[in-house]
Amino acid sequence: MFLLVCSSSVSSSDSSLISNAVCGIFTFGDSIFDAGNNHFNKNCTVQADFPPYGSSFFHYPTGRFTNGRTVADFISQFIGIPLQKPYYEVQIEAMTGSRKGYPSNGLNFASAGSGVLQGTNKNLVTN
Numbered sequence: 001m002f003l004l005v006c007s008s009s010v011s012s013s014d015s016s017l018i019s020n021a022v023c024g025i026f027t028f029g030d031s032i033f034d035a036g037n038n039h040f041n042k043n044c045t046v047q048a049d050f051p052p053y054g055s056s057f058f059h060y061p062t063g064r065f066t067n068g069r070t071v072a073d074f075i076s077q078f079i080g081i082p083l084q085k086p087y088y089e090v091q092i093e094a095m096t097g098s099r100k101g102y103p104s105n106g107l108n109f110a111s112a113g114s115g116v117l118q119g120t121n122k123n124l125v126t127n
Contacts, residue, residue: 022079024106027072031112035070036063038112040088046113065112072108084108 027033031048039049040063048054048065055061057068063086064070073083084106093099 022081024081024104025072025076025084026106027084027108027110029110030114031065031110033070033072033108033110034063034065034086034112035072035084035108035110036086037088037108037110039063040086040092041111044111044113048112070110072110076105081105 027035031046034048036049038044038046047063049061049063051061052067053061054064055067058064064073069077069083076083082103082105085103085108087107087109090099090102090107094102
């Protein structure tokens with residue numbers, strides 16, 4: 001898990017001050033942080049786009065491997081910025097022309113089944 005928070009310097013525990021200082025979060029990780037990237041990767045067999053995933057907060061499957069929000073979602077809500085979209089979703093929107101540019105609140109690059117070693121779950125992805 002790797003969470004990159006872009007901010008200006010603030011040394012306070014007040015969440016209202018933090019929300020004004022943090023402009024975005026860039027998340028890298030596995031299923032614990034995946035906001036739905038695998039849902040948009042049709043070559044990946046590791047999916048969470050069916051119930052009960054997403055049932056307790058979004059009330060529909062989002063591709064997150066939880067029944068609600070991820071840790072990055074909770075952090076975003078705490079500091080007062082919108083939830084980060086999955087990178088693949090934004091990339092598809094940019095390629096089809098339905099989106100111009102990337103979100104200013106960061107992106108989620110996490111993907112369930114990912115790992116740092118080359119051999120991590122290589123049998124779960126098809127070419």
